[in-house]
Amino acid sequence: MSKAKALVVVLFLAVFSSQCYGELRVGFYKGKCGQTDVEGVVRRVVKTWFFTKDKTIAAALLRMQFHDCFVNGCDASILLDGGNNEKKAIANKSVRGYELIDAIKDALEAECQGLVSCADIISMATRDAVLLSGGKWYNVETGRRDGNVSFASNVNLPGPSISVSDSINTFAIKKLTPTDMVYLLGGHTVGITHCSLFQDRLYNFNNTGGPDPTMSKWLLFGLRMKCPRGSSFDNIVPLDVMTPSLVDNSFFQQIQRGNGVLQIDQQIALDPLTKDIVKGADFDTKFGEAMVKLGRVEVLTDAQGEVRKSCRAVNKKPLFLGIIN
Known part of the structure; x- marks a missing residue:
């Protein structure tokens, strides 16, 4: 091979490599x-814990991953201790x-x-x-790096009373579609919520002095x-009123019957923008596809960020960050 051809091959490989560099896989x-x-x-540590x-x-x-990825991207910033970090935000108190993340990190x-990064x-x-x-199983992409910025003031998550259109716009900022949004809200197939987050729907919805008319009488009574x-x-109370401990399609079945506990959960079954989904x-x-897309939000890769030795602390504390007391 001539020197000229060899140079072309090298340049081609360099360009091809740069296209793959930095991508999750x-x-x-x-x-x-x-x-x-x-x-x-x-898997072994999670199974034992379970x-x-x-x-x-x-x-x-599921809640941890969503709350992490929607603030500074999927960089495990929610795990950091010290100072006025994301853990201190009201939305993250519970x-x-x-x-479990600590136990997995120790094992690795x-x-x-x-x-292995804490974000992964x-x-x-x-x-x-x-x-x-x-x-169901879904393949997880890996290759993320951990961030070193964690401010409680950065935590601005969509609330349970957000409108469908506003929620769609919020997810769009993270490059997630309305379909992604609906399925990620489907994560409410497991988990609980507190009365204070929906009590207005029971007694004084939109200052009407009565309950939310979209709620079934059966759910209202309960x-x-x-x-x-x-x-x-x-x-x-459980977010899925029928199978609260199972990751299944029950949540979508229930919200179509007026049995959505949170206002946004109920509204996605009624709003023309999402009801067909x-x-x-x-x-x-x-x-699973929506979870993979969530995992791509604003990730750090390659030389960005770091791989923490402890998921609760950065390797070298930078100055002027929310994690510093």
């Missing part, structure tokens, strides 16, 4: 930790699952130090918990029993 860690199967380690400590962990991790560090651990662990809770007017206790929901396939 399935199997990013394959072969990078000797004979250790990184995803297998994560069967010995907490069978509701899927709901916790986020849980941190101890014992096998291959400094290799969240995505892999969430998928495995979903599977254990009755959901929720008023659990959330009596003037109660000093902020009780909890709900009606034709293919949860087994589309939920």
